[in-house]
Amino acid sequence: MGIKVGFDYIRPEMMVDFDECAEKVKSIDHMINTKTGAGAYYLGWLDYPNTFDKDELSRIIKKAEEFRKNYDTFVLCGIGGSYLGARAAIDSLLSFHKKSSMEFIYLGNDLDPNYITDALEYLKNKNFCICVISKSGSTTETSVSFRLVRKLLESKVGKEKAKDAIVAITDKTKGSLKRLADKEGYTTFILPDNIGGRFSVITPVGLFPIACAGIDVNELLEGVKEGMIEYSNPDIHKNAAYQYALERNFLYNQGYKVEILASYERRLQIFSEWWKQLFDESEGKDGKGVLTASVTFTTDLHSLGQFIQEGSKIFYETVLYIENPSRDTVIPHDEEDPDGLNYLEGKTVSWINKQAYTGTLQAHSHTALNPNITITLDKWDVKELGKLFYFFMKACAMSGYLLGVNPFNQPGVEVYKKNMFHLLGKPGY
Numbered sequence: 001m002g003i004k005v006g007f008d009y010i011r012p013e014m015m016v017d018f019d020e021c022a023e024k025v026k027s028i029d030h031m032i033n034t035k036t037g038a039g040a041y042y043l044g045w046l047d048y049p050n051t052f053d054k055d056e057l058s059r060i061i062k063k064a065e066e067f068r069k070n071y072d073t074f075v076l077c078g079i080g081g082s083y084l085g086a087r088a089a090i091d092s093l094l095s096f097h098k099k100s101s102m103e104f105i106y107l108g109n110d111l112d113p114n115y116i117t118d119a120l121e122y123l124k125n126k127n128f129c130i131c132v133i134s135k136s137g138s139t140t141e142t143s144v145s146f147r148l149v150r151k152l153l154e155s156k157v158g159k160e161k162a163k164d165a166i167v168a169i170t171d172k173t174k175g176s177l178k179r180l181a182d183k184e185g186y187t188t189f190i191l192p193d194n195i196g197g198r199f200s201v202i203t204p205v206g207l208f209p210i211a212c213a214g215i216d217v218n219e220l221l222e223g224v225k226e227g228m229i230e231y232s233n234p235d236i237h238k239n240a241a242y243q244y245a246l247e248r249n250f251l252y253n254q255g256y257k258v259e260i261l262a263s264y265e266r267r268l269q270i271f272s273e274w275w276k277q278l279f280d281e282s283e284g285k286d287g288k289g290v291l292t293a294s295v296t297f298t299t300d301l302h303s304l305g306q307f308i309q310e311g312s313k314i315f316y317e318t319v320l321y322i323e324n325p326s327r328d329t330v331i332p333h334d335e336e337d338p339d340g341l342n343y344l345e346g347k348t349v350s351w352i353n354k355q356a357y358t359g360t361l362q363a364h365s366h367t368a369l370n371p372n373i374t375i376t377l378d379k380w381d382v383k384e385l386g387k388l389f390y391f392f393m394k395a396c397a398m399s400g401y402l403l404g405v406n407p408f409n410q411p412g413v414e415v416y417k418k419n420m421f422h423l424l425g426k427p428g429y
């Protein structure tokens, strides 16, 4: 089945007319492929499954094996596009049941003094390695945490051994991280210049940490390649990524300014964070764009569910549903039935979850009249995930161009940085 986009829970008047928009979609598709639209230089991810450096991938897999053999803890230092994709994959593919041999600690994605201090204290007693990821090489959050954790490592094992335990993923030639890595002799992998952070999960940025978690990155890339082929069709009737992009743009123009991504599995929480970053950083500019939010059902049906059912009508929902769980449990019989649950005896938790999904779709679309787009996957595995990453990236490119913005820059992010640098007394600010 693969990835199926459905519009059954959208009223006909809220449904875009594919035929009417077919030519527009075709012309944007052409613009994407010929790299002639705004920010097109950063479309390096478009055909990455065909162009990536195979030798580098072999080195990535080898170094990941070395890390897995030698360390018990992996510290990933990065923020935004420089860590969310990898974490989304690791969190969603591993569990209590299927653990990585290394524990993963995420640093460099905030300036929270409590968390950073706690993490450093915790790491004192760990045999840890570090992967620092930054395209610019100078992001404050990442640099500060990296300096702290690097100094801790050096004080524990000495500079020489620390060198073997650090990998830097950054630009090929420029930036202070590149300079530091070269000076210290760290292993480095390249974050291609023509791929922005939020589109970089399919490059060493995602591949190295994911490989360190023991996940097959060749499979991931196979899924990405499948997506690349499937979502290259310029025909709106045959391209699910473009259908999703077109409908979200149509709903935006009808006044729905917020998109809520709902899923029914907690393992997808960080994936939703990745999705939010992809769309908000790509589209929220020039006074335009859909604001994204995410919820995990059924948990959030008991909190945000009230607003979604009866609150102001500023949003539509996109429901990500996995048909077959990786693990499942059957409800047992109870002789006395004090909790009155024997009517569910013999049913699986996934079956109950599915009834919640269907009932909620009906409540939110038929009763509350919220437009609900569905995205259904047969199963969740590394290959499907690779394909889904590509699905959303391609949809985002189309969606951004439909909106009339450059989906590949993020000028707004610089504003807080400048103010902060000034306040911090950074030279030149």
Ligand code: PA5
Residues within 6 Å of the ligand: 079, 080, 081, 082, 133, 134, 135, 136, 137, 138, 139, 142, 196, 197, 198, 199, 281, 410
């Ligand atoms: O998508 C993006 O471009 C951003 O989210 C960046 O990935 C993020 O700001 C981190 O930047 P850098 O990799 O330069 O440290």
